[in-house]
Amino acid sequence: MSIVAALSGITKRYPGVVALDAVSLEFHAGEVHVLLGENGAGKSTLVSVLAGMQQPDEGTVIIGGNPLRIASPRHSIQLGIGTVFQRPSLVLSLTVIENLMLGGSWLRRLARAAALRRFRELATLLGTHLDPDAPLAGLSLGEQQQVEIMRALWRDAKLLLLDEPTSMLTPQGVADLGRMMRNLRDRGVALILITHKLGEAYEFGDRISVLRLGKVAGGIDPEALVAMEESGRTATIIRLMFGLEAGEAATTAGGHAAELAILLGRKIHGPAVVDRSQPPVLRVREASTRAEFAETPLRKVSFELWSSEVLGIAGVDGNGQKHLAEMIAGQRAVHGGALELGGIDITQGGVPERRGRGVRYVTDDRLGEGTVGALPVATNLVLKEVGAPPWWHHGITDWAAIHAHARVLIERNDIRTPSALTPAGKLSGGNVQKVLLARELDAEARVAILNKPTHGLDLHNQRLALDRIGTAAARGVALLVISTDLDELIEISDRIGVMFGGRLAGIVDNDAGAIDRVRRLMTGAGAT
Amino acid sequence: MSLRGPLRVFVPVVLALTVGGLILLVLGKDPIGYYSYVMERSLLRWGGAQETLTRMAPLLLIAAGLIVAFRSGIWNLGGDGQFLLAAVASAALAPALIGGVPRGVTLVLCMLAGSLVGLVWSLLPAVLKSRYGINEIITTLMMSFLGTSFANVLIKLVLRDPGTTVPQTRSLAVDDRLPRLFGTTIHSGLLLAMLAVVGVHLMMTRTAFGLRLQVLGANRAAAVHAGYRVERLTIAAFALSAALIGLAGAVEVLGVWGSVRADWNPALGLLVVPLVFLARFNGYAVIGFTLFFSALMVGGESAARRVGVPQHFVLVLVALLLLFLGLVEYLDQGRRKAAGT
Numbered sequence: 001m002s003i004v005a006a007l008s009g010i011t012k013r014y015p016g017v018v019a020l021d022a023v024s025l026e027f028h029a030g031e032v033h034v035l036l037g038e039n040g041a042g043k044s045t046l047v048s049v050l051a052g053m054q055q056p057d058e059g060t061v062i063i064g065g066n067p068l069r070i071a072s073p074r075h076s077i078q079l080g081i082g083t084v085f086q087r088p089s090l091v092l093s094l095t096v097i098e099n100l101m102l103g104g105s106w107l108r109r110l111a112r113a114a115a116l117r118r119f120r121e122l123a124t125l126l127g128t129h130l131d132p133d134a135p136l137a138g139l140s141l142g143e144q145q146q147v148e149i150m151r152a153l154w155r156d157a158k159l160l161l162l163d164e165p166t167s168m169l170t171p172q173g174v175a176d177l178g179r180m181m182r183n184l185r186d187r188g189v190a191l192i193l194i195t196h197k198l199g200e201a202y203e204f205g206d207r208i209s210v211l212r213l214g215k216v217a218g219g220i221d222p223e224a225l226v227a228m229e230e231s232g233r234t235a236t237i238i239r240l241m242f243g244l245e246a247g248e249a250a251t252t253a254g255g256h257a258a259e260l261a262i263l264l265g266r267k268i269h270g271p272a273v274v275d276r277s278q279p280p281v282l283r284v285r286e287a288s289t290r291a292e293f294a295e296t297p298l299r300k301v302s303f304e305l306w307s308s309e310v311l312g313i314a315g316v317d318g319n320g321q322k323h324l325a326e327m328i329a330g331q332r333a334v335h336g337g338a339l340e341l342g343g344i345d346i347t348q349g350g351v352p353e354r355r356g357r358g359v360r361y362v363t364d365d366r367l368g369e370g371t372v373g374a375l376p377v378a379t380n381l382v383l384k385e386v387g388a389p390p391w392w393h394h395g396i397t398d399w400a401a402i403h404a405h406a407r408v409l410i411e412r413n414d415i416r417t418p419s420a421l422t423p424a425g426k427l428s429g430g431n432v433q434k435v436l437l438a439r440e441l442d443a444e445a446r447v448a449i450l451n452k453p454t455h456g457l458d459l460h461n462q463r464l465a466l467d468r469i470g471t472a473a474a475r476g477v478a479l480l481v482i483s484t485d486l487d488e489l490i491e492i493s494d495r496i497g498v499m500f501g502g503r504l505a506g507i508v509d510n511d512a513g514a515i516d517r518v519r520r521l522m523t524g525a526g527a528t
Numbered sequence: 529m530s531l532r533g534p535l536r537v538f539v540p541v542v543l544a545l546t547v548g549g550l551i552l553l554v555l556g557k558d559p560i561g562y563y564s565y566v567m568e569r570s571l572l573r574w575g576g577a578q579e580t581l582t583r584m585a586p587l588l589l590i591a592a593g594l595i596v597a598f599r600s601g602i603w604n605l606g607g608d609g610q611f612l613l614a615a616v617a618s619a620a621l622a623p624a625l626i627g628g629v630p631r632g633v634t635l636v637l638c639m640l641a642g643s644l645v646g647l648v649w650s651l652l653p654a655v656l657k658s659r660y661g662i663n664e665i666i667t668t669l670m671m672s673f674l675g676t677s678f679a680n681v682l683i684k685l686v687l688r689d690p691g692t693t694v695p696q697t698r699s700l701a702v703d704d705r706l707p708r709l710f711g712t713t714i715h716s717g718l719l720l721a722m723l724a725v726v727g728v729h730l731m732m733t734r735t736a737f738g739l740r741l742q743v744l745g746a747n748r749a750a751a752v753h754a755g756y757r758v759e760r761l762t763i764a765a766f767a768l769s770a771a772l773i774g775l776a777g778a779v780e781v782l783g784v785w786g787s788v789r790a791d792w793n794p795a796l797g798l799l800v801v802p803l804v805f806l807a808r809f810n811g812y813a814v815i816g817f818t819l820f821f822s823a824l825m826v827g828g829e830s831a832a833r834r835v836g837v838p839q840h841f842v843l844v845l846v847a848l849l850l851l852f853l854g855l856v857e858y859l860d861q862g863r864r865k866a867a868g869t
Contacts, residue, residue: 330755331752331753331755350755351753351754351755352755355755361753363753365749368747368749368750369747369749369750369752369753370750370753371747371750372743372746372747372750373746373747374746374747375742375743375746379739383743383750383754384754384755386736386739386740386743386754386756387736387737387740392736395735395736395737396734396735396736397733397734397735397736397738397739399734
C-alpha cells in the first residue's frame with residue numbers, strides 16, 4: 001500500500017533531554033498504525049512535529065514523496081493531516097458548529113449551510129448526536145472530544161493522528177470510535193493511534209510501533225500481527241517497551257508491575273469487604289439539583305453507600321455525574337430530596353459543614369477549581385482548611401506549621417515538587433493529582449467522591465491513584481468513584497451505578513456479568 | 529545569570545531615567561539639570577522632603593486600598609469618586625463638630641465618616657459583582673464619574689461656605705487639623721498611612737481572611753470549590769478597599785487642606801494604579817515606589833516653573849518605568865526558560 005507520510009531521521013532535543021532520537025517511521029494509506037510507549041517515550045513530541053507545533057532539529061517529514069518541514073499547524077492541515085489532541089483545544093464561548101467553521105479563510109463568508117451539511121455527514125460517520133448550536137462550554141469533555149475529532153476530519157484529512165482518544169470515552173464510545181476508524185481506514189486514510197491499552201492496540205491496530213526513550217524500539221508489522229498469538233504479541237511489546245530481555249518479560253517485567261497491570265487490564269485489588277449489616281454511611285434520597293444552562297441536573301437520585309465500599313459511577317459524560325459529585329460535596333444545592341451522613345441529615349449546609357463531617361471531593365477539574373496554580377503547594381494542601389486550627393489561631397496563619405505539614409504530605413505521597421513553596425501550577429498533572437488525593441483522602445475522611453481520578457494521567461500515576469482508592473477503602477472510607485473508563489471501574493468497584501439523563505439508571509454488583517449490564521444501562525435501555 | 533532583588537528594580541529605573549533624559553534632550557532641555565533639580569527640590573532640601581513625605585500619605589492609603597482589591601481579583605477603579613466624596617464628607621463634618629466635641633474626637637469621627645462614605649459608594653458595584661457577576665471595572669468607573677460630580681454638586685449647593693466668593697466648604701482651622709509630627713510640617717496622617725499599608729500587607733499574607741481573598745483573586749472557581757463564602761468575601765474586599773481610599777480623602781482634607789473647593793479633584797485614584805502594579809501588589813515595595821513618585825511630583829511641579837519642563841513629564845517617567853520593569857521581567861523569564869530552570 002502507498003505511503004501517505006513518513007518520518008526520516010527526526011531528532012528533537014529539549015534542554016537536558018532528547019525527546020526524539022533519529023526516529024524513522026512510515027504511515028501507510030488504509031492502515032491504523034498504533035504507537036505504544038511509556039510516558040516520556042516521545043509520542044507526544046512526535047504528534048506535535050506532525051501537527052506542525054514543533055519543528056525537528058534534524059530530519060524531514062516526507063508527505064506524498066516530497067521531503068518537507070511542517071512549518072505551522074496551518075501548514076500541517078493544508079498537507080492533509082488532522083490531529084486530535086489529548087486535551088480539547090476548542091473555543092468554549094462558541095457553539096459546536098462555530099468551532100468547526102473556525103479554520104476557514106479570513107475573507108470568505110461563513111457558509112453555515114455548507115458547514116451544517118458537512119457536520120451531518122461527519123455526525124453520521126461518527127455516530128454522534130451533538131447539537132450543532134450547543135455552546136461548547138456546556139459540553140462534557142467527552143463530547144468536546146467528539147467535536148475535536150470532527151474538526152480534525154473537517155477537511156478530508158489523509159492522515160489522522162489520534163493522541164489517546166479513548167481515555168475519555170465509554171466502552172460504547174470506544175466501540176464507536178473503532179467503527180469510525182475502520183470506516184476511515186477503508187476509505188484509504190492513514191491513521192495514527194496513540195494508546196496506553198494493549199487491548200485497543202490489538203483490536204484497532206494493523207501495525208504496531210513501540211517508542212522507547214525517544215527511539216523506535218521496534219514494532220510488529222501487519223503480517224506478523226495477524227500471524228501472532230496474543231501472548232506472543234504482548235511478550236514482544238513488553239520487551240520493546242521496557243527494554244527487557246525476552247525471558248524476563250512475561251513474568252516480572254523488572255519493576256514495571258504497575259504499568260503492566262494497566263497495559264493488560266489486569267485486576268490487582270479484590271474488592272474490600274463491605275459489611276452491609278451496618279447502617280450505610282451515606283444515604284441519598286430522591287435528591288435533585290436545579291437545571292443549569294446546558295448541564296444535566298440530577299433527577300431523584302437515591303442510593304446508599306457503606307463504609308469500605310467503592311461504588312463506581314459509570315455513564316457517558318454529561319449525564320449528571322458532575323452535579324452528583326458537587327451536590328454531595330456541598331458545592332451545589334440540593335433541590336428536593338435529602339442527604340444523610342451517619343444518620344444525621346446534611347441536606348442543608350455547604351462545603352465547610354460537609355467537610356467538617358468527613359465528606360471529601362477530588363474534582364476532575366484539577367487546575368480549574370481543585371488547585372490555585374499561582375499559590376504554593378503547601379497552601380493548596382490546606383486550601384479547604386483555611387482559618388481552622390491547627391494552622392490558624394484566631395485567624396492568624398502559622399506558616400511554619402503549614403509548611404511542616406506540607407513537607408510531611410509531600411514525602412508521604414511522593415509528590416514530586418522542588419519544594420513546598422513551588423506554585424502548584426508548575427507541577428505535572430500526576431503530581432497535582434497527588435496533591436488533591438493527599439488533601440482529600442486524609443485521616444478524617446469518611447465519604448470521598450472522586451471524579452475521574454485517573455483521567456489524563458500516565459500509567460504510573462493512574463496506578464498510584466487507584467492504589468490510593470484501594471487503601472482508603474481498606475481504612476473504612478466510603479468511596480464514590482465517577483469514571484468513564486469502565487475497565488477501571490470493573491477493577492476497583494464493589495458495585496457500579498450508571499448515570500443516564502440525570503438519573504441513576506441502576507446499580508449492579510460487580511461480578512462476572514457486570515460489564516454487559518452496565519453497558520445496557522449506559523444506553524438508557526434499563527432506565528425508565 | 530538572572531536579575532535578582534534590588535537589581536530588578538534598579539536597572540529599569542536607570543533605563544527609564546535614561547530614556548526620559550533622551551526625551552528631554554530632544555525637547556531641548558538639559559536632562560542632568562532637570563533630574564538634579566527635581567532631586568534637590570524634593571529630597572535634599574528639608575522643606576521639599578517634608579512636602580514629599582506629606583504627599584505620600586494619601587497615595588499610601590489609596591495604595592493599601594488598591595492592594596486589597598487587586599489581590600482579591602477585584603478591579604476597583606472607582607478610587608477618585610470614593611476619595612472625593614469622603615473628602616467632602618469629612619470637610620463638611622469637621623467644622624460642624626469642632627466647636628462641640630474635642631479635637632481628637634472630631635478628627636477620628638471625620639476619618640470614620642470618610643471611610644464610611646467611601647465604603648457606601650462601593651456597595652453598588654460590590655453587590656452587582658458578587659450577585660450578578662457584573663464587571664466591576666465598568667461599574668466602579670461609572671460610580672466614580674457620578675461621585676466626583678455629586679461631590680461638586682454638594683459643595684456648590686449644600687455645603688457652600690457663604691463667607692467665601694469661590695464655592696468651597698467651610699474651612700477647618702490650621703490648629704484643628706491632624707497633628708504635625710515632631711515640629712515638622714508632616715501631619716500624622718503619614719503615620720496612619722504607613723500603618724495601613726503595612727497592616728494590609730500583613731493581613732493579606734498572614735491571616736486566614738487574607739488568604740481567602742488571595743484564593744478568590746487567583747482562582748474564583750477554587751474558592752467556590754473550597755467552600756468559601758465568595759459573595760461575602762467579594763463585598764468585604766470591596767468595602768475594605770473603598771474604606772481605605774475614603775480614609776485617604778479624609779486624611780488629605782484633615783491634614784493638608786482643611787476644606788474642599790469646588791472642582792478640586794487631584795485624581796490620585798488612577799495615579800496610584802501603576803504604582804501598585806510596579807510593586808506587584810506588595811505592601812512594602814509600594815512604600816518605595818510611592819516615595820519615588822511623590823518626590824517626582826513635588827520636584828516636577830516646581831521644575832515646571834523653574835526649568836520649564838511640563839509637570840506631566842513625571843507621568844512620562846512613570847510610564848517608562850512601568851514599561852521597562854515589564855520588559856526586564858519578560859526578558860528575564862525568557863532567559864530562565866531557555867536555561868531550562
